[in-house]
Amino acid sequence: MTGVHLVGSGIPTLLPTHGVGTRTDLPVPTPLTLAAAGGAVLISFLVLTLFWRRPRTRKDAGPALPAAVDALVGSVVLRTALRAVTLGVLVGVVVLGFAGPTDTNRNLGPWLIYVWLWVGLVPASVLLGPVWAVLNPLRLAHAVVARLLRLDPADGVRPLPAEVGRWPAAVFLAGYLWVELVLPTRADPPVLAGLIAGYCLVQIGLGCVFGSSWFAGGDVFEAYSRVIGSMAPIGRRDGRLALRNPLDGLDDLDAGPGLVALLVVLIGGTAFDGLSRTSFWQSAGATGPLDGTVGLALAILLIAVIFLLGTASTVATTARDTRRHPPAAFAHALVPIAVGYAVAHYFSLLVFDGQQVAILASDPLDHGSDWFGTATHVIDYTLVGTNTIAVVQVLAIVVGHLVATVAAHDRATRLYPDRAAVRTQYPMLATMVALTIGAVALIGAP
Template identity: 30%
Template sequence: MSGRTEGGAVERRPSRLAFLATALASFLPTPALAHASDRGHVLLLPTGFYIAGGALAVAVSFLVLALLPPTALDRFWRRRLPMLTFGDAPRTLFSLISFAGYILLVAAGFLGSRDPLSNPLPLVIWTLLWAGFTLLQGVLGDLWSWLNPWYGPWRVASRVLGLPADDEKRSRLPNSLGYRPAFVLFFAFAWFELIDPAPDDPARLAFAAGMYWLVSFIAMLIVGYDDWSKRGEFLTVFFAMVARFAPFERREGHLSLCWPGAKLLTAEPLPPSGTAFLLLALSSVSFDGLSKTFFWLGLFGVNPLEYPGRTALIGIGSFGLVLTFVLLAAVFALAVFLGQRLAGDKHSFGEVVGLLVWSIVPIALAYHIAHYLAALLVDGQYALVALSDPFALGWNLFGTANMMVEAGVVAGAQSAWWLWNLQAGVIIAGHVLAVLVAHSLAWRLHRQPSRAALSQLPLTLLMIAYTIFGLWLLATPTAG
């Protein structure tokens, strides 16, 4: 039975039309977002018990650490297992290969398919790079320093132009700027991803990606690669911070295995702009989940069952992105301030905030993984298909052009069960590790274990609250 005649007239019976429209809508290709699993099934799971259990796990970890001798934990963190030794010689080659791939992706954005699920550029940028590579950085360490598309071209340009490769004679990025350039660029990136009406449009994304590479490259030539990549280029700054959590440590060419988060304990306090950068990394992902909830849309009188689209919500989204960051920064600063008062801390507030903010890294990484997991599982398959035919010319470069995408991996009751358990487990583990790191950092500031524990009480309460908030985000109904 056809729903349309040759002239385009629809069936007269409304019930049949509604049934047909619903059936067709279920087969339309739409981008797989972070909440691709069936929320109806998730809500039927005992999510309340998970939330209570997660909060309890974080609280118990604080109590255990408060009673644990600092020397025992210090010995735990210091353990290293030597593995192998390698040099930096291939780094330039890997970066040049990455740059060539970047150029091809940008070209595909302009010349390839207009469908975001068929063009490799949005799939690689949003799924493989932002969702998938962040996970690799947190697990394997700083791969980005070898694969970023700037280092190789910068080395070549330095030789061609006769610029000193060691940056000694080049103008420097003023220290007074801190991480402000990276923060501004990261905020612009978050706004483009979360608020812009069409961040998946291949041509629009290709223009943004191409301009960003060019501007960053010019900045590296002016102020030096090290200065700009460490405090200006936000991807390098973000990935370097995430890599501090990884259980692999490389010093002077020697690779060793350490406990996850051990490298965070040797970090120096961040300036206020660096602290803001790390908090933005967490707040932006949190707002991405919050912005689609029935609760958030209801605050502004938006019917979540009649989602108006991103264009109609630009103002609300921009306000929410800023508000989420400001609230998180204020609550984090308040928790640190109250902890100082409880412990009678004489260190400067800026130093303590800049040091303890490193404990946010496990939480930010956990939220990133949990939030983008479903998109990575589904859109990652679309990326494999699109990469085999980047320009929509019928190629099959990697033998994956005809691969069937299994979207069912995140659909249905069984998938919802394992996906929820994995996401919830990651978030709870991230907060427990954050408590562990925060306590160890506090012992750098306080020689008396009782003072260190007191200083961490408000921050632990914040982490318990954020655990509840994160699990609620995963379970609550969403629109779009």
Template identity: 30%
Template sequence: MRVIALSGICLALMAGTLWAHASEQGFVLLLPTDVYIAAGGVTVALTVVLLAVLPGGLAEALFRPAPVPWMRPRVRHAASVLAALLLGWLVWRGLAGTRDPLVNPLPLVIWVVFWIGLVSAQGLWGDLWRGINPWTGPAAIMRRITGWRAPLRYPRRAGHWSGVLGLLGFAGFLLADPAPADPGRLAMAVGLYWCAMLVGLLAFGPAWLLRAEAVTVLMRAYARMGIAGRAGGRLALGLPGWQVLAAPKAGAGLAVFILVMLGSGSFDGLNETFWWLGVLGLNPLEFPGRSAVVLPNLLGLMAANAALVAAFAACLWLGERIAGGQASLRALFCFYAPTILPIALAYHIAHYLTAFLVDGQYVLAALSNALGLGHVHVTTGFLNTPGPVRLIWLGQAGVVVAGHVIAILLAHALAMRTGRGARRAVLGQAPLAAFMIAYTVFGLWLLAAPRGA
């Protein structure tokens, strides 16, 4: 039932899909998940051991990109304007169209195409969002027609903290709202958010999007994980994460934003488990509905993010003390926070894989109907047999383990830049590596845990 938080479908609406995901989770519980989880933790641990004995510069050498020839399109703002027009049409359909979120195009585009598909593609490939951002084109047209210039300067000290609040608001809507996929409710939220961010952009200029608009900040952060980016003014390709090493050090607000990306994604899985429902004193087999857990889920979201930030900071502080360094905790936090991005992206992909396989079919069905191409049969039959479920689970587990391995490699490469030598770098990274191993096991447990919400 892990897709419920993503697609936000009310219980009475999706009897077939709910059964499919319950069946899939039941098969997962029959797999030797304890063996897979242990193997994942051991794999990450072996990565740490290898880094201790291999040449010190190996990790950074792995992430060195290679330039490729590329002709950059010269069309400016056209895709952004089209994206804004599409978004306006989707909001109208959310308000005036069918109330079925599996038929209405607004929930399908927002929760499946954007939140699963585009966010994952952004992290795997590179900065796709820059061209289709739905604010830059309309703002450019307004400036050209009216001669408008931003009257205010975005406060430098504000950093990315407004973006952090926006991300927490988005996560709260996704996880705690009683019906985040209801077309009418979603249309109001999307429409008001788009208008508010356009006002901010016109008032403060591009800095507003880069620091205060949560979706753009999130997409730019995930773009650092893409294999495609720019190096030396040219397009370059490299291993996932090479842009993390090439990017400037994050500020405090962006560093916290990255941790909140992971913390919110993790709680997105945790809040559905039998364990969490047990904490709330609820019978998972008689779940009273999302409206009954709004406040507990909001408090849990805040607590999960606070605990993650505190644990990450504690590991950095302890590692610095072990290595005999004198760097401040703030500097360490900003320096190493981007290495969490591979874990956040990996869990995002793994957590929503099943949702994409099922709800993606509804997207195809809606598109086919709109184009007059005929009926598309939606099936969840592949979730009712052990073979496909085993492949899905192994794929999810593999993605999570790969994300943690990349995170450890990035952290080691950054540690080597401090010039302390391989031995002190490994010592300093020991607590953070232990944290990442523990989080690997935790992430795999989340994927396999029984769910009741």
């Protein structure tokens, strides 16, 4: 993510550096904090082994929401209208990139994409579910193009192979993270506009080939929102919107092809973002695109290896227990970790730099207009203090890993006998503790 540097005037300046934090003086971590974070995960596992001996997640739990609410959310007219609005905003971002202010600090596009879209999707999806599936402007653009080409928008030219799954989204996510964290010119409006236009053309073209089902696993933003949205307290039961326990939603997440890859890339990218802001990384002189590319790839690889080691006992067989399950059976446990990492790393970005979107929206062309009366406002950096940010960061990481531990344990009790369920979770426990301590250390590393 494009970093933000605070200059004397109080106006943020987007810089082509690693990291996103607007505050770097957070009073986090101490050895005591690291020990407490890891200890919380360990204690939670011990409690689970004693009092959580059978699966408790239920796919049919939770009361249904009123029929009027369900009808409104599912309304084709409403979805079309919302997608038309987001499509207009998307077109506006591209136009502003090529014809708007050349100064990144005065161009609305980078702030909308890097702050409101990418970071804002996390809380929106966690609270409301897969919101981007409803708002996705590419679905509307694809439907229009398909009709013009006399294609069936739903079916396309050929069926999408089931084994494709979320693999395309994982690949596009890796590309997005490379742009966001490595590409030196990522904040330049024309560069960003060109990348957005190219991405949209590719997505719409693939949608025409494979039909509208492509976007669920092919568009990185929709796939990301759908996976994160599995934790939302709102879901569907028997086709109706209903309230639910987030653990029930996690357990119901489809562990199809590419899910592990998508989550591993997401967590690895966030971890690299934290690493790239440390003095260790900077003092090593790792500031070039090649260094960033290698670092990002190694971070993703590290998370992949850690997850595979954590699930190693689930694929092993013994003379007494011949049951075996692939690592993907526990991929849902990575979702709360991904959410925790995102909140920890980007909370202050959304709170502070999210204000810049409202400021620039009043004068998008930088011609002196003030449409919403906010053009002369400045970002209020006193809105949230460093202590609050530090608490949110640590809690997000610890709670994310606690929920992940519970989700993995519940799945194990469903797949294995009592003692085997606990035994298969020992490597996962070690993984959770290590990731917790490492994540807390990164957010406070100088």
